[in-house]
Amino acid sequence: MTTIYDxxxxxxxxxxxxxxxxxxxxxxxxxxxxxxxxxxxxxxxxPNVMAASxxxxxxxMIGFVVPYGSDFVFQDPNMMEQLRGTHDxxxxxxxxxxVSVPRHKKxxxxxxxxxxxxxxxxxxxxxxxxxxxxxxKEFQTKNLRYVTLGICYEQQKSNFVEVDQTPGSYLAxxxxxxxxxxxxxxxxxxxxxxxYNRDDLLRGYTMALKEAGIDYVxxxxxxxxxxxxxxxxxxxxLYKEHPDLTAVICASDPMTYGLIRATVDMGLEPxxxxxxxxxNLPLTQKxxxxxxxxxxxxxxxxxxxxxxxxxxxxxxRGEVPGITLSTEFIARDTRSVVNSKEGN
Amino acid sequence: MTTIYDxxxxxxxxxxxxxxxxxxxxxxxxxxxxxxxxxxxxxxxxPNVMAASxxxxxxxMIGFVVPYGSDFVFQDPNMMEQLRGTHDxxxxxxxxxxVSVPRHKKxxxxxxxxxxxxxxxxxxxxxxxxxxxxxxKEFQTKNLRYVTLGICYEQQKSNFVEVDQTPGSYLAxxxxxxxxxxxxxxxxxxxxxxxYNRDDLLRGYTMALKEAGIDYVxxxxxxxxxxxxxxxxxxxxLYKEHPDLTAVICASDPMTYGLIRATVDMGLEPxxxxxxxxxNLPLTQKxxxxxxxxxxxxxxxxxxxxxxxxxxxxxxRGEVPGITLSTEFIARDTRSVVNSKEGN
DNA sequence: TTGAAAGCGCTAACAC
DNA sequence: GTGTTAGCGCTTTCAA
Numbered sequence: 125m126t127t128i129y130d131x132x133x134x135x136x137x138x139x140x141x142x143x144x145x146x147x148x149x150x151x152x153x154x155x156x157x158x159x160x161x162x163x164x165x166x167x168x169x170x171p172n173v174m175a176a177s178x179x180x181x182x183x184x185m186i187g188f189v190v191p192y193g194s195d196f197v198f199q200d201p202n203m204m205e206q207l208r209g210t211h212d213x214x215x216x217x218x219x220x221x222x223v224s225v226p227r228h229k230k231x232x233x234x235x236x237x238x239x240x241x242x243x244x245x246x247x248x249x250x251x252x253x254x255x256x257x258x259x260x261k262e263f264q265t266k267n268l269r270y271v272t273l274g275i276c277y278e279q280q281k282s283n284f285v286e287v288d289q290t291p292g293s294y295l296a297x298x299x300x301x302x303x304x305x306x307x308x309x310x311x312x313x314x315x316x317x318x319x320y321n322r323d324d325l326l327r328g329y330t331m332a333l334k335e336a337g338i339d340y341v342x343x344x345x346x347x348x349x350x351x352x353x354x355x356x357x358x359x360x361x362l363y364k365e366h367p368d369l370t371a372v373i374c375a376s377d378p379m380t381y382g383l384i385r386a387t388v389d390m391g392l393e394p395x396x397x398x399x400x401x402x403x404n405l406p407l408t409q410k411x412x413x414x415x416x417x418x419x420x421x422x423x424x425x426x427x428x429x430x431x432x433x434x435x436x437x438x439x440x441r442g443e444v445p446g447i448t449l450s451t452e453f454i455a456r457d458t459r460s461v462v463n464s465k466e467g468n
Numbered sequence: 469m470t471t472i473y474d475x476x477x478x479x480x481x482x483x484x485x486x487x488x489x490x491x492x493x494x495x496x497x498x499x500x501x502x503x504x505x506x507x508x509x510x511x512x513x514x515p516n517v518m519a520a521s522x523x524x525x526x527x528x529m530i531g532f533v534v535p536y537g538s539d540f541v542f543q544d545p546n547m548m549e550q551l552r553g554t555h556d557x558x559x560x561x562x563x564x565x566x567v568s569v570p571r572h573k574k575x576x577x578x579x580x581x582x583x584x585x586x587x588x589x590x591x592x593x594x595x596x597x598x599x600x601x602x603x604x605k606e607f608q609t610k611n612l613r614y615v616t617l618g619i620c621y622e623q624q625k626s627n628f629v630e631v632d633q634t635p636g637s638y639l640a641x642x643x644x645x646x647x648x649x650x651x652x653x654x655x656x657x658x659x660x661x662x663x664y665n666r667d668d669l670l671r672g673y674t675m676a677l678k679e680a681g682i683d684y685v686x687x688x689x690x691x692x693x694x695x696x697x698x699x700x701x702x703x704x705x706l707y708k709e710h711p712d713l714t715a716v717i718c719a720s721d722p723m724t725y726g727l728i729r730a731t732v733d734m735g736l737e738p739x740x741x742x743x744x745x746x747x748n749l750p751l752t753q754k755x756x757x758x759x760x761x762x763x764x765x766x767x768x769x770x771x772x773x774x775x776x777x778x779x780x781x782x783x784x785r786g787e788v789p790g791i792t793l794s795t796e797f798i799a800r801d802t803r804s805v806v807n808s809k810e811g812n
Numbered sequence: 813t814t815g816a817a818a819g820c821g822c823t824a825a826c827a828c
Numbered sequence: 829g830t831g832t833t834a835g836c837g838c839t840t841t842c843a844a
Contacts, residue, residue, distance in 0.1 A: 127821055138831045143823060153829060170585035174527060175821035178518040178836050185566070198552035199750065201543070208542035211569060220588060222529070222564045225555060241514035244564060352754045381755055406543065410696045411725055411755070471837055482815045487839060497813060519837035522820050815844080820837105827832075 126167045135163035146171055177243075185220045186210075186433055187239045187248035191232030191256075194225040200350070201377060201405050202422045206273060209426025210249055217434045219246070233259040240268045247433040249426075252276045267442055271433045273425060275322070275446070283436070284446040285429040286322075292418035292451025293328030293373060296400045299416065299453060300371045301336045304461035305398060307344065308333075309362050309372035311355060311379050314347040325375055344369075348379055355382025363390065363397075370461055371398035373418070377408045384412065395459070404454060419452045470511045479507035490515055521587075529564045530554075530777055531583045531592035535576030535600075538569040544694070545721060545749050546766045550617060553770025554593055561778045563590070577603040584612045591777040593770075596620045611786055615777045617769060619666070619790070627780070628790040629773040630666075636762035636795025637672030637717060640744045643760065643797060644715045645680045648805035649742060651688065652677075653706050653716035655699055655723050658691040669719055688713070692723055699726025707734065707741075714805055715742035717762070721752045728756065739803070748798060763796045 132139045137156060144152045145160040152160070163169070177183045188210055190197050197203050211221050222245055226232045233255055236248045240263070247269030250256065257277040263270045272284045293310070300308050310329050330340050346362050348354025355374060359382065363369055374380040380401040387397055401408050401417035408415065428447050436444060476483045481500060488496045489504040496504070507513070521527045532554055534541050541547050555565050566589055570576045577599055580592045584607070591613030594600065601621040607614045616628045637654070644652050654673050674684050690706050692698025699718060703726065707713055718724040724745040731741055745752050745761035752759065772791055780788060 125821090128823095129821085139821090140823075140832080141830060144830085147823085151829070156829080168585075170582065172522070172821050173586045173588050174518055174522040174525075175836090176823075178516070178522050178838085179821080179823045181518075181836075183518060194552050194556055198548045198555070199545070204542045204548060208538050211542070211567060212538055212571075215568060216571070220566045220568065220583075223555060223567050224559060224564065227556075227560070238514065239564075241512075242517045244517050352751070381751070385754060385757075407696070407725070410729060413729075469837090472839095473837085483837090484816085484839075485814060488814085491839085495813070500813080516837055519820090520839075522822085523837080523839045525820075813844105816842090818839105818841080820839090822836090824835095825833085828830085 125172075126169050128169075128171065130167055131160065131163045131169050134167065135159045181243070183243055183246055184218065185222055185245045186214045186430070186437075187222045187224060187236065187245040189224045189226075189232055189236040189239070189248055190251045191226070191229040191253040192251070193227070193229065197225045201407065202350070202403055202420060205405070205422035206426035206429070209423040209428075210430040211426075213427045213430030214434060217430070219434065229253060230255070236270070237262060237268075240270070241266070246437040247271070249273060249429045249433055264442075269433060269436050269442075271429045271436070273429055280446065282443040282446055283432070285425050285432060285449065286446065287421060287425055287449045287451060288322070289324040289418070289451045290328040290331075292420075292453050293325045294332050295328075295453035296373050296416070296418050297329045297332035298335070299455055300373070300398060300400065301332060301338070303398070303459065305371040306338055307366060307369050307371070309359070309366065309369050310345045311358050311362075311372060311374045311383065312345050312347045313375040314349050329373065348375070350376040350378055352378045352382040352385070355379030356386045357382070359383040359386045360390065369397065371400070373400040374402040376402040377405045380408065380412075380415070398457060398459065414457050416456045417454050419454060421449045421451070425449055469516075470513050472513075472515065474511055475504065475507045475513050478511065479503045525587070527587055527590055528562065529566055529589045530558045530774070530781075531566045531568060531580065531589035533568045533570070533576055533580040533583070533592050534595045535570070535573040535597040536595070537571070537573065541569045545751065546694070546747055546764060549749070549766035550770035550773070553767040553772075554774040555770075557771045557774030558778060561774070563778065573597060574599070580614070581606060581612075584614070585610070590781040591615070593617060593773045593777055608786075613777060613780050613786075615773045615780070617773055624790065626787040626790055627776070629769050629776060629793065630790065631765060631769055631793045631795060632666070633668040633762070633795045634672040634675075636764075636797050637669045638676050639672070639797035640717050640760070640762050641673045641676035642679070643799055644717070644742060644744065645676060645682070647742070647803065649715040650682055651710060651713050651715070653703070653710065653713050654689045655702050655706075655716060655718045655727065656689050656691045657719040658693050658698075673717065692719070694720040694722055696722045696726040696729070699723030700730045701726070703727040703730045704734065713741065715744070717744040718746040720746040720764075721749045724752065724759070742801060742803065758801050760800045761798050763798060765793045765795070769793055
């Protein structure tokens, strides 16, 4: 293996000078620099990052650790968007991204700690899940670098990038009301999915109802874990109990797909239920271009989390203020209830 | 930071003994071992992997490098299944997985080389793309560890895990023929997508046609790059040229989605075209449960590639024989042409 | 079964 | 602008 000394020898300089060229090349005379670069080229020299990492106490790697089982994670489009956002930022910033989805949810938190304590990574991005508040405490006391994709404990003020879903559901509900709908279902996220649930989706929904002077009917709201199956199941039940339903808002796109499948299986016509999708994913726009949708800034969330962890690592900061992104709403389906009935 | 010496001191042994406990613990007296373990626990000692890696010349990391742009990669369900398969195997085998999707396709190959030469990873899993044959040569001459997800040059006999799509398309075509279809379209993969295209899909298709004594009509075959857009576009053209079409086979599920969307936009009824999906992905089964499908062992491919690179790394082998997996076919839609026409 | 010493390849301090 | 020295935290001889 060719080392920095081989290069130094060939270029007739010291190892340190080669190191300078590799890192802080402005401190080297141009002529020397050229000689070194030639030697590097000639020997096809590649610095051993393990040695540099050991010396610098810096691995230039970021971990992305998710506690939900790989069959869910790699198939959940929102999670992949977050991962993509993180990947794009982090790799542009010169870090490698380690993706870890431990088999058992419980292990994920330990895995995150291990990766960090081992110096495998300079910092981790973590998904909220049960028990994460304890882990965060340990990260804090040990002064380890982390960022969470959501709020993990009641008073968390720093090191998170979360999404506030209030605006999206508020606007969606308001929009449906403006079209004349007054029996509006909500396929909400399950409060058990994250440790500290903000109940933001529900808040936006009830706010809009209240403004319109319409009673909030709790049984119009069902909960699920973002999956196709939950969307299918919960909508089926919801509709059986409320056949007078004319519109539904979904917490996620996979749930939206499940809902749509359920309407087909129940023999409903596309116009019978006005559906608002949950995430505005590219695939959803392609499959169901007419659907209005709440937008979910998953990519931006991952990107911001990457940016945050990189800045924490690079600037040696332990804590930075948390960031809250917002959902929005895009109207595509403009049928009013009256038009819809006429259409049939 | 607590080091192996702190542990050694507390346990009243040498650093080497601690190292033995950490790695080859059977060579240590049980009593000593316990003392060491206690000390480790007490000090919350975590071995510095950078130091170990440097000494062992082994990083225990595997790279997964894809040359197609992160917006495609993280949204392509097949690629994610491959990634998931690799992740699951590799992490169970005690390796970390580095995922790298360089911004420019051209960079990906250099990135793979860099990661490996830098000792960032012990080996990489690579996607075929233009120019990869040159890169492979360099991997080989430099004795670096790699596995490719497909065949990269004409005579490649080792270090690949590929999928032969002949069986799936053969069976799908045969099945459609048995239902009475004789104008069968094929939305094939584009020959430009990979460097060395096996043309397996087309082969299965033409084989079945030949057996049935039906003429192969080249204009019934269109090509696309696995995307929704290509499925939409190519099917639209295909159908305009061949309105007598009664069935289509797709090279991928995203193309299948595009095709289905196109049929809707053209005002076709679901029964007008008998569609065979390309991958049998879970989402496709959920969205369109009636579709027959070619199966694509993406997860297994990623898994096997993980297994192969791990064995290459662990056993110090440079080359291992390539593996060929096969597509299959699952019939779900059993309408024959006659029934279909009656149904209308 | 255990320990002492050397060194993996790099970079930070500190010279010059 | 450049070189010398020391040492990051482990593991690997080799000896005891």
